Amino acid sequence: MGTLKFIKNFIKDRDVASITPTSTRCVVKVCNHIDFSKDILIVEYGPGDGVFSRYLLDHMTPDSRLIMIESNEDFARHLRESIADPRAEVFNILAGDVIDIMSPDDIGKVDYVLSGIPFSFLKPVRKxxxxxxxxxxxxxxxxxxxxxxxxHLKKPLLRVFGNLETEREMLNIPPYVIYEVKKNGV
Ligand SMILES: C[S@@+](CC[C@H](N)C(=O)[O-])C[C@H]1O[C@@H](n2cnc3c(N)ncnc32)[C@H](O)[C@@H]1O
Structure with missing residues (x-):
């Protein structure tokens, strides 16, 4: 898959929200926030054609796991067909329904949630x-x-998590703000 497939899905599904996959430079910048030396559980919202997913799987330990949540049926099918890795699972659902598909044992145990979904398209309640x-x-x-x-995500993130750090990646189409928030507590 690549830019052409992205454009086709973008035309049919406004939630795809981009005409091209994220650049390698931006993928590396976001993933620099992840400690790959440990066994980790990652949930990815909006993997698209899997540009982040493949980087994550290439860097994760053999006992780490990746749960991908993709609303677009075509992308979800492509991910299932192209990623043959026992550490990875793909679910064709909305990010807001993630709890419905997670094993109760995994809830409260996720190390990182990585998200590329266009939050600005979501109604406030859904967001x-x-x-x-x-x-x-x-x-x-x-x-x-x-x-x-x-x-735009600063206010809602501060409301829910109470903390926030941002950086920018201008050399991407489109340019991105990268947010990192931490779940505080014991
Ligand atoms: C901007 S693209 C990012 C794709 C890919 N992660 C990348 O960086 O190239 C947004 C992706 O999120 C998906 N998406 C949009 N809204 C979603 C939702 N509510 N739940 C799950 N996936 C969603 C889209 O189908 C699309 O694959």
Missing amino acids: MKVLESTKTILRAGGKFLAYQTSG
Whole structure:
């Protein structure tokens, strides 16, 4: 898959929100926030054609796991067909419904939630559902990493998590703000 497939899905599904996969430079910048030396559980919202997913799987330990949540049926099928890795699972659902598909044993144990979904397209109630669910599935000290086209997520993130750090990646189409928030507590 690549830019052409991305454009086709973008035309059919506005939630795809980008005409091209994220650049390698931006993928590395976001993933620099992840400690790959440990066994980790990662949940990825909006993997698209899997540009982050493949990087994660290449860097994760053999006992780490990746749960991908993708709303677009075509991308979800492509991910299932192209990623043959026992550490990875793909679910064709909305990010806000993540708790429905997670094993109760994994809820509250997730080390990182990585997200590329266009939060600015979500209605406020849906946006808060995604952020609250994310907080529920993360372990204390776990991190939510999101790349977005603007700073619009600051307020809702501060409301739910109470902390926030940002950096920018301008050499991407589109340029992204990268957010890192931590789930505090014991
Ligand atoms: C901007 S693209 C990012 C794709 C890929 N992660 C990348 O960086 O190239 C957004 C992706 O999120 C998916 N998406 C949008 N809304 C979603 C939602 N509510 N739940 C799950 N996936 C969603 C889209 O189908 C698309 O694959």
